[in-house]
Amino acid sequence: MPVFEVSELAVGQIKRVCVPGYPPIAIYNVGGSFYATADTCTHARASLSEGDLDGRHVVCPVHWAEFDVTTGRAMSFPASIPLVTYSVTVEGDTVILALPADR
Amino acid sequence: MISNSGTRPVADLLNLSQLPPGELDRRIFSDRGVYELELERIFAKCWLFIAHESQLPRPGSFLTTWMGEDNVIVVRKRDGSIGAYINSCPHRGNRVCNAEVGTSRGFVCNYHGWAFDLEGHLTGVHESQTYEREPTFRPADIGLTSVAQLGTYKQLVFATFDADAPSLPDYLGDFSFYLDVMLDNDPGGTMFLDGSIKSTLDCNWKIAAENFAGDALHAGWTHASAATTMLGRDVADLGDPQSESYHVNVNGHCWEFNLDEVGNAATLGDPKVMKYLRERRDQFRERLGPLRSRMVGSVSSVNVFPNFSFLPGQNTFRTWHPKGPERTELHTWVLVNRDAPDEVKAAWRKGAMMTFSPSGVFEMDDGDNWEFATSSARGVVTRRQLLHYGLGLDSRISHPELPGRVHRCQVNDANQRAFYDRWAELLRSKAKQAPTSAPLT
Numbered sequence: 001m002p003v004f005e006v007s008e009l010a011v012g013q014i015k016r017v018c019v020p021g022y023p024p025i026a027i028y029n030v031g032g033s034f035y036a037t038a039d040t041c042t043h044a045r046a047s048l049s050e051g052d053l054d055g056r057h058v059v060c061p062v063h064w065a066e067f068d069v070t071t072g073r074a075m076s077f078p079a080s081i082p083l084v085t086y087s088v089t090v091e092g093d094t095v096i097l098a099l100p101a102d103r
Numbered sequence: 104m105i106s107n108s109g110t111r112p113v114a115d116l117l118n119l120s121q122l123p124p125g126e127l128d129r130r131i132f133s134d135r136g137v138y139e140l141e142l143e144r145i146f147a148k149c150w151l152f153i154a155h156e157s158q159l160p161r162p163g164s165f166l167t168t169w170m171g172e173d174n175v176i177v178v179r180k181r182d183g184s185i186g187a188y189i190n191s192c193p194h195r196g197n198r199v200c201n202a203e204v205g206t207s208r209g210f211v212c213n214y215h216g217w218a219f220d221l222e223g224h225l226t227g228v229h230e231s232q233t234y235e236r237e238p239t240f241r242p243a244d245i246g247l248t249s250v251a252q253l254g255t256y257k258q259l260v261f262a263t264f265d266a267d268a269p270s271l272p273d274y275l276g277d278f279s280f281y282l283d284v285m286l287d288n289d290p291g292g293t294m295f296l297d298g299s300i301k302s303t304l305d306c307n308w309k310i311a312a313e314n315f316a317g318d319a320l321h322a323g324w325t326h327a328s329a330a331t332t333m334l335g336r337d338v339a340d341l342g343d344p345q346s347e348s349y350h351v352n353v354n355g356h357c358w359e360f361n362l363d364e365v366g367n368a369a370t371l372g373d374p375k376v377m378k379y380l381r382e383r384r385d386q387f388r389e390r391l392g393p394l395r396s397r398m399v400g401s402v403s404s405v406n407v408f409p410n411f412s413f414l415p416g417q418n419t420f421r422t423w424h425p426k427g428p429e430r431t432e433l434h435t436w437v438l439v440n441r442d443a444p445d446e447v448k449a450a451w452r453k454g455a456m457m458t459f460s461p462s463g464v465f466e467m468d469d470g471d472n473w474e475f476a477t478s479s480a481r482g483v484v485t486r487r488q489l490l491h492y493g494l495g496l497d498s499r500i501s502h503p504e505l506p507g508r509v510h511r512c513q514v515n516d517a518n519q520r521a522f523y524d525r526w527a528e529l530l531r532s533k534a535k536q537a538p539t540s541a542p543l544t
Contacts, residue, residue: 044231052208062218062227063211078216078229 002094003027009034009095014058016049022099024049025086028069030056034088034095035069042074042081125493125516127523132307133480137530138428144529145409146171147264150252150274152411152422153177153187154260155436157294158204163221166204168434169424170264175250176200176210177260180221185255187262188223188247199247203299210247223247257286258293277506278353278407284398285415288387291442295420296452300435302461306473308410308423308431309526314469315404315412316357317350317518320494322402325472329464333370339363341402342514348402350495350517353507355525357518360403360415367416368400370465371454376400379447394504402513408525413438418451419459429477435459492516492523 001019009015009029016039017025024039026049037058039049046062053059057066057075065079072083087098131137151170158166159179166177167190174190176199190198192212199210199219209226211218216229225245234240250262254271256279261271268274275282286293304311314321322330323338330338341348341361348361364384368376380400387396400416413420421435437455439448458465480486495515502509510517 044227044229045235046227059208061208061220063216063229064208 001097001099002091003097004095006090006093006095012053014049014051014053016047017097019097019099025097026058026069027088027095027097028053028056028058030069034090036086036088036097037067037069037072037083038085041065041079042083043079048083123489125491125496125520126489127492128486129480129488129490130486132310132477133428133486135428138425140530141425141526142171144532145526146425147173148268148529148532149265149409150254150261150263150268150271151409152259152407153262154185155293155295155420155438156185156255156258156260157441159185159260161206163206163208165200165202165207167200167202168422169432170250170262171425173264174198175262176247177262178221185253185260186221186223187250187253188219189249191248192217193225193245193247194228219247223249256282259286274354275356275407276353278356278358280506281351281353281358281395281398281405282407284391284395285413285418285438288390288396288399289383289440289442290390291440293438294441295436295438296448298436300456300460302433303426304431304433304470304473305429306431306470306477307428308425309522310473310476311423311431311433311469312406312408312410312412313519313522314473315414316352316406316522317359317404317513317515319348319359319402319404319513319515321469321472325468326465329458329468330370332464333372333458339366339402342512344512346512348511348513349502349505350498350510350513350515351505351507352518352521355408355522356406357408357522358403358405359513359515359518360398361401361513362394362397363401364397365400365416366402367414369416370458371417371450372457373450373454375447375450376454379443392504406518406522408522414459417455417459419455421459492519 003017011029011031013029015027017027025036026039027036039047041048041060043065044062046060048058048060051059051061056068056070058069059066063078066075067083068075072085074080074082089096153168154177162179162181164179168175175187176190177187180186190200192199194217195214197212197214199212209220218227220226223246225242228234251264251266253262319341350359365380368380387399403415406412410423418438419435420438421433424432426432437452439451457463495510495517498510498512498515498517500509500511
């Protein structure tokens with residue numbers, strides 16, 4: 001499904017997307033490439049879209065756990081469970097999020 | 104309340120007006136009960152210096168310091184304003200920030216992972232799902248305790264735990280006229296150079312503060328040897344009644360000075376500092392007027408009540424943090440004009456370290472005196488003898504330009520008496536209750 005225009009998410013920025021029936025999703029612009037993961041940190045309840053994007057690592061705003069947004073892998077204490085990832089493509093000027101039928 | 108003071112009752116001890124003029128009961132330097140009262144009625148009530156704005160350059164910049172024995176985090180918030188919070192987790196009390204200075208996204212307690220943002224709000228906890236079942240856990244109501252009021256004067260940041268304290272401009276009063284000598288002699292304003300030198304002295308904090316408040320007398324005796332080394336000659340005779348020098352005080356804030364322009368600065372022994380001051384004489388005169396322009400580097404010392412001191416010329420700025428009646432933790436920084444050339448800033452840094460650091464030629468002289476002046480008060484017989492503070496009892500004058508209480512001659516005890524008058528006034532006042540927990544907006 002189309003979520004927003006490419007121009008709406010600058011490099012190094014994160015945007016939170018809410019789709020009915022799915023948990024909140026964070027979409028990242030890593031050097032011009034777009035990635036998406038679950039927005040909620042797997043450690044506690046923080047919204048990763050309120051955190052910082054350092055290269056391809058998102059830093060949770062609460063306890064500073066880091067995840068690789070390209071794979072969902074947890075990189076540091078206190079997180080150990082990986083983030084669910086979603087496939088993102090760009091068609092023309094539009095960012096397209098692919099959501100699995102069974103969430 | 105007085106635990107250690109012989110047979111005289113507390114009211115007698117604290118009512119300095121009952122003492123002969125110009126005498127002081129030395130038990131105030133060693134008594135635990137007096138010390139506890141000071142923490143409540145001075146350090147939890149007065150405006151205290153906590154930072155220079157240049158130490159907090161961007162959102163997330165923070166430092167930790169003391170307000171009395173309360174450890175405080177001073178932080179640049181996301182909106183660019185400055186906040187100050189008690190460095191203690193509301194869960195089990197552990198500190199949430201272990202660093203003295205740095206840049207952070209927030210503060211996380213090392214004990215159970217309670218996390219706070221730059222505004223002091225609780226943003227999350229470890230094992231949050233277990234807390235979410237608890238009806239008494241209301242994160243919006245939990246945060247780091249803010250100071251009651253925070254204010255700045257020309258980039259100096261002050262805070263108080265007393266919600267009813269007068270405003271910072273009222274607290275400083277006419278003393279800002281004198282503060283501008285250091286803070287506003289250049290259009291670019293001031294900054295602290297990076298780094299802080301910290302040390303401990305086994306002395307009562309007041310002995311250090313009163314020294315900076317007015318003790319020009321000790322300069323030519325205590326520091327005679329060091330001054331001769333740095334200047335190549337003795338300290339000038341500061342007590343000449345014909346010389347133009349003063350003790351001035353406002354609300355217990357004290358400045359002793361003469362008008363020799365560069366007497367303090369010369370002790371750094373660096374021609375770059377002297378050249379800088381000399382080349383800006385006209386600018387100082389334009390900004391400060393002829394009289395104050397001669398104070399910028401002169402033989403002088405200052406204490407902003409209760410425990411924030413500095414030396415014009417040497418440019419050492421410092422706070423005396425109480426650590427019990429007989430221990431003081433000293434934090435020092437070097438203040439320079441922001442637009443001064445780099446080599447001049449470096450000269451001031453080096454000069455301040457050579458003179459007023461723990462290994463500095465002047466500071467070593469002082470520490471020895473202050474430690475024995477403190478510990479002698481432990482002697483039960485020794486402390487029966489009142490100390491002499493009677494210099495310049497009739498030296499008060501009115502001056503056409505200088506505000507506050509003005510006394511002629513900088514070799515004087517007038518400022519020290521004003522310091523202890525203010526101290527006694529506050530100790531006699533009723534203590535305030537616990538600090539407000541309302542967030543600072």
